[in-house]
Amino acid sequence: MNIQGHPTRRNMLAMTGAGLALSACGGKSGASGALVVGSTATGAPFSFLDIKTNQLTGAMIDIAHAVAAKAALPIRIETTTFAALVPSLTARKIDIVAAGILRTPEREKVVAFTDPVYAYGGGVVVAKAQARPIRTLSDLKGLTVGAQVGTRFVEQLALAGVADVKTYDNLGDILQDLGHGRIAAGYGDAPILAHRLRTAPNPALRLVADFEPPSREDVCLLVRKDDPALLAKLNAAIGQIKTTEIAAILAKWSL
Structure with a gap:
């Protein structure tokens, strides 16, 4: 500062440089x-x-x-x-x-x-009474399957030829509709589905134990x-x- 309390040219340049340094590591830094x-x-x-x-x-x-x-x-x-x-x-x-x-x-x-x-892959949740073997995504063909919008799992279902896919904003809504019988299966993040069923058990639903996801990412x-x-x-x-x-x-x- 100069003696009047106003920034000098040197200080102004220094402050500008500091601001640029902060913005270089992110666009919304406060x-x-x-x-x-x-x-x-x-x-x-x-x-x-x-x-x-x-x-x-x-x-x-x-x-x-x-x-x-x-x-x-x-x-x-x-x-x-x-x-x-x-x-x-x-x-x-x-x-x-x-x-x-x-x-x-x-x-x-x-x-x-x-x-x-x-790293992890997808998991499949079905009604506990569902007897149909589901070991791969192809086994979901002909069923209405819920998946979260914007996720890799929607694409994987399409690649496996699963045509009847209903998208949701979150996995909680998928499990809710599955519990009410509005869809036949839910496909999504295996650790998240397992956590939800572990912390809020639903006796009518189960995570398919022998399902093999197409990949782990x-x-x-x-x-x-x-x-x-x-x-x-x-x-x-x-x-x-x-x-x-x-x-x-x-x-x-x-x-």
């Missing part, structure tokens, strides 16, 4: 410099709303905090619907995605994925393709804590 992490409230155990605290919690929330702390990056969490996660990231409304979202070739064309923190944090510096920082942090803190977080959430 005055505090915190990066905005988008996640969903309907993906337990990866991310969900804790009704006691009214805050998002779950494995990916814990992992995001652990990775950000290791990378010395301040973050704040915002709730976003699953289908809006990638669009919100590319629109610079958020800077990082931390949710149970799988890495796919189609998504890799749009956003950048960090190194994996977990990686769960990662997501950033924009034009943010390689942030991607490098996150990957370095993941590499340092994957077998320690991240492994402990996954065990905590029974993953």
Whole structure:
């Protein structure tokens, strides 16, 4: 500052440079410099709303905090619907995605994925009385199957020739309709379906034990393709804590 309390040219340049440095690591960083992490409230155990605290919690929330702390990056969490996660990231409304979202070739064309923190495949839920063997997706042909919009699982059903697919905003609605007999099966994230049936048992439904998903895919944090510096920082942090803190977080959430 000069003696009148106004910024000098040198100070103005310094402040401009600091602002550019903050914006280089994210499009929605606030005055505090915190990066905005988008996640969903309907993906337990990866991310969900804790009704006691009214805050998002779950494995990916814990992992995001652990990775950000290791990378010395301040973050704040915002709730976003699953289908809006990638669009919100590319629109610079958020800077990082931390949710149970799988890495796919189609998504890799749009956003950048960090190194994996977990991997899983799809699971099938049916009525307990359903006697039809379901070992692969092809066995679902001829049935009305529920799947979550914007997920890899809708595409997998189409590729397997399952024509009658009803899409939902979340897995909870799928299980509800399945329980009421409106659909014959639900297909989605195996760990999330297992968690829901474990924490809120429905005696009328079961997870198909001998189903083999067509693939197991990686769960990662997501950033924009034009943010390689942030991607490098996150990957370095993941590499340092994957077998320690991240492994402990996954065990905590029974993953």
